[in-house]
Amino acid sequence: MKAIIxxxxxxxxxxxxxxxxxxxxxxxxxxxxxxxxxxxxxxxxQRQGLYPPPPGESPIMGLEVAGIVESTGENAQQWKPxxxxxxxxxxGGYAEYVTVHESLVxxxxxxxxxEEAAGIAEVFLTAYQAICWLGKFQKGETALVHAGASGVxxxxxxxxxxxxxxxxxxxxxxxxxxxxKKLGADFxxxxxxxxxxxxxxxxxxxxGANLIIDFIAGSYYEQNFKAIAVDGRWVxxxxxxxxxxxxxxxxxxxxxxxxxxxxxxRSRSLAYKAELIQDFSDQFMQAFENNRLSPVIDQIWPIERxxxxxxxxxxxxxxxxxxxxxx
Numbered sequence: 001m002k003a004i005i006x007x008x009x010x011x012x013x014x015x016x017x018x019x020x021x022x023x024x025x026x027x028x029x030x031x032x033x034x035x036x037x038x039x040x041x042x043x044x045x046q047r048q049g050l051y052p053p054p055p056g057e058s059p060i061m062g063l064e065v066a067g068i069v070e071s072t073g074e075n076a077q078q079w080k081p082x083x084x085x086x087x088x089x090x091x092g093g094y095a096e097y098v099t100v101h102e103s104l105v106x107x108x109x110x111x112x113x114x115e116e117a118a119g120i121a122e123v124f125l126t127a128y129q130a131i132c133w134l135g136k137f138q139k140g141e142t143a144l145v146h147a148g149a150s151g152v153x154x155x156x157x158x159x160x161x162x163x164x165x166x167x168x169x170x171x172x173x174x175x176x177x178x179x180x181k182k183l184g185a186d187f188x189x190x191x192x193x194x195x196x197x198x199x200x201x202x203x204x205x206x207x208g209a210n211l212i213i214d215f216i217a218g219s220y221y222e223q224n225f226k227a228i229a230v231d232g233r234w235v236x237x238x239x240x241x242x243x244x245x246x247x248x249x250x251x252x253x254x255x256x257x258x259x260x261x262x263x264x265x266r267s268r269s270l271a272y273k274a275e276l277i278q279d280f281s282d283q284f285m286q287a288f289e290n291n292r293l294s295p296v297i298d299q300i301w302p303i304e305r306x307x308x309x310x311x312x313x314x315x316x317x318x319x320x321x322x323x324x325x326x327x
Contacts, residue, residue, distance in 0.1 A: 003060050003095035004306055009049030012307035020060065023092070023099040025073035030102050032085065035067040036118035036300075037093035039309045039322040040151065041238065042266065047310065053091040054267050062093020063266060066108060066117035067326075076102045084108040086117040088125060088273060090266055094303065096326060103274035106281060109288040112295070119295035119321035120288070123151035124159070125273075126265050127213070128280045130235040131159055134261050135211040137233075139164035144200055144209035144227055146216050148185060149176040149319040152237065154296040156213050157185050162284070162292055168203060170196050172316065179319045183296065197226035208232060218242030225252050236262045296320030 003020035025031040043061040045051035053059055066086040069079045079085065079102055087105045092098040108117040130152075131137045137160070145156045148169025157180060160167040166186040171177050177188040187203045189196045200209055208229030214220065219241030228234055253260070265273070287293040298320040301309045309322050 001096040004062075004303065006047060006061075009047065012047070012310045015047065015306050015310070017304050017306075020095060023058075023097055025071060025076065025099045027074045028076050028101055028103075029073040029099045030076055030079050030085075030105060031070040031072070031097060031099050032065060032067045032087060032105075033070045034065045034093065034096055034098055034326045035114035036326055037062045037065045037303070037324050038118050038122065038151075039306075039313050039324060040064075040122050041240075041313065043094075044310050044314050057090040058092030058098070060092045060094050062091065062095065062098070063089050064118060064121040065089065065093045065098055066114040069105075070097065072102070073099075078102045079105060084114075084117075086121055088121040088265075088277065094306065094324065101270055101274070103270070104277060106277060106285070109285070111289060111291075115300050115323045115325060116295050116297060118323050119151065119297050122265070123155040123321065124284075124293070124295075125276055125280055126152050126237065127155035127159055128284070129263065129265060129276055130213050130237060131156060131163070131211065133276065133279075134235050134263055135213070135233045137163060137165060137211050141210035142166045142168060142204055142207075142229075143211040143213060144168045144170070144196075144224075145185075145213045146170045146220065147240075148180040148188065150215065151296070151318075151321045152213075152215070153180070154183060154320050157183050158293050159284075162287060168200055168209060176319055195223065197223035200227040204229070211235070213237065216241035218245045221245035222247045225249075225256070225258070228256060228258055230256050232256065232258050234258055234260045236260065237264075297323055299323065300325055 005018040069083040087100045161184045168187045169180045169185045170191045189199045212234045215238035217239045298318045300323045303324040
């Protein structure tokens with residue numbers, strides 16, 4: 001089969017569409033013929049050698065796919081050849097075929113194309129984990145979502161609304177601000193022009209945000225603590241603004257009784273991810289059928305143009321998901 005190969009970590013020019021071994025489904029696994037995959041921030045980091053795959057997982061990039069079940073392994077009973085599915089992966093998505101445990105596979109909603117379905121798993125499950133499992137978000141609460149126009153940000157905006165809460169987003173351009181408000185964000189802040197902590201305090205009548213979904217971490221520490229409410233939950237999902245902060249003060253943590261949690265999804269156990277998928281599917285899969293939830297697709301590129309797609313994401317040009325069409 002063909003896949004995106006990286007002989008040496010580095011710039012986008014190091015990627016090429018070349019030959020790779022054909023995977024075979026093991027016990028409990030399915031083989032998916034990939035129609036589309038997506039570009040996630042983790043892929044750009046892996047390409048640079050900064051985020052290696054978990055031990056035993058495929059070295060090929062790609063954390064989600066949509067396609068058709070080609071065959072099944074021993075004892076795999078949930079799916080059959082010909083089923084239209086999308087799946088959460090620990091790697092291997094930038095390829096014509098991929099194997100994955102059957103419990104990490106979901107049916108494509110009838111109204112969605114492969115390219116749309118390829119934009120669901122990673123961002124919606126990441127957002128759901130942060131908002132519901134870790135953040136314990138409740139109806140009537142307010143969530144501050146950084147990087148609101150990112151893939152996870154667009155999923156978080158929709159989930160907060162469907163859960164009966166309000167979302168405040170931070171973005172870097174007026175275009176992204178307008179985009180997020182159209183998607184359903186209740187309030188938006190251009191962080192290049194305004195102090196987001198002050199704006200959050202004003203919007204919430206000085207109560208602060210009950211939940212912060214944070215992709216920035218270090219450089220946002222001081223403003224996040226000013227913006228968060230008493231008994232607030234703060235979920236760190238990425239470190240785009242650095243991994244350290246000289247301003248960290250345990251006194252503030254105690255004073256506001258803040259819970260800070262860090263989380264990734266890729267390295268979680270199979271059992272954890274399977275339970276997360278089942279829980280999410282039970283609560284929200286029907287919402288994709290009735291248009292209450294939708295994957296937000298910005299660009300669709302043929303996989304041979306993966307270098308351009310990586311450039312696009314790394315330059316923060318995207319508003320929603322960047323999809324790679326495989327076949």
